[in-house]
Amino acid sequence: LAKTTQPISMDSYEGQEVNITCSHNNIATNDYITWYQQFPSQGPRFIIQGYKTKVTNEVASLFIPADRKSSTLSLPRVSLSDTAVYYCLVGGNTGGFKTIFGAGTRLFVKA
Amino acid sequence: EAQVTQNPRYLITVTGKKLTVTCSQNMNHEYMSWYRQDPGLGLRQIYYSMNVEVTDKGDVPEGYKVSRKEKRNFPLILESPSPNQTSLYFCASSLYGGLNEKLFFGSGTQLSVL
Numbered sequence: 001l002a003k004t005t006q007p008i009s010m011d012s013y014e015g016q017e018v019n020i021t022c023s024h025n026n027i028a029t030n031d032y033i034t035w036y037q038q039f040p041s042q043g044p045r046f047i048i049q050g051y052k053t054k055v056t057n058e059v060a061s062l063f064i065p066a067d068r069k070s071s072t073l074s075l076p077r078v079s080l081s082d083t084a085v086y087y088c089l090v091g092g093n094t095g096g097f098k099t100i101f102g103a104g105t106r107l108f109v110k111a
Numbered sequence: 112e113a114q115v116t117q118n119p120r121y122l123i124t125v126t127g128k129k130l131t132v133t134c135s136q137n138m139n140h141e142y143m144s145w146y147r148q149d150p151g152l153g154l155r156q157i158y159y160s161m162n163v164e165v166t167d168k169g170d171v172p173e174g175y176k177v178s179r180k181e182k183r184n185f186p187l188i189l190e191s192p193s194p195n196q197t198s199l200y201f202c203a204s205s206l207y208g209g210l211n212e213k214l215f216f217g218s219g220t221q222l223s224v225l
Contacts, residue, residue: 032211043115043201043216044154087154091210099144099210100170101154 004088009106018075020105022088025069030092033064033071038085038104047086048073075107083109113138117202117217124192125225132187132220134202140215142208143185144169145177147198148219154201160185161208192224 005023012018024033032051036044048055050062050071061074075082087104115136124130136143144159146169156169160179174196176188185204189196200220205212 030211034210034213036214041199041219041221043203043219044214045216046213049211049213089210099156099159099214101146103153 004090004102006086006088006102006105008103009108011108011110012078013110014079015077018078018082018107018109020073020075020086020088020107021070022073022090023070024088024090027068027090028092031068031090032092033062033068034089034091035060035062035073036087036089036101038087039083044087044101078107078109080109080111083107113215115202115204115215115217117200117220119220120218121221123223123225126193127191130189130192130222132189132200132202132222134185134187134217135183136185136204136215137183138204138206138215139182140204140206141182142206142212143179143202143204144208144214145175145185145187146201146203147171147196148201149198157187157200159208192222194224196222197224198222 034049035047037047038044048060048062052064055062063072085104085106118133141162145157146154148154155171158177160166202217203214205214
């Protein structure tokens, strides 16, 4: 399992773009990068997953540089409802039925 | 609708009184897992199951039991609950358990052991 490092917390204002970076220096060749969002007292929810370059869906974009040792979750024009904890997970389809969620990044969006 | 269903949502019990938290998924997933979440400690894995009758310990299995007799159900059993098991519990499932798969989580069970 690749160890990940994220900022503990971030603040933003409504309408701004928020970028949360995750470091994963020991990412393996077959590993994917997956981000989850968790609201208070709710289960984490899948946001986006990528392997390399850029992935975009209706919720977010994920930027992965060529060396794949980090990734950036980009949330465009955040609103108050985006206040949540965001987790970065890195792993593949082998060697890891255990899942390790780090502390995540607590994003607080202000009006 | 694809979902993971946990019950109950809230549970208050007393020390030593056996309890079961149920978890069911309707996606025909082979992999299921239990987590507990405590303030400042994030999500910690308790047990997981890769298929029927196949279970294994996560990082914090002490005081818990699980069983996987059917693919869709994965109950969490506390034989003799103690106050340090007061926590928010989540069940999750995915197709085969790889970290390159999407994990689906239940809504959570807030357990208080008095």
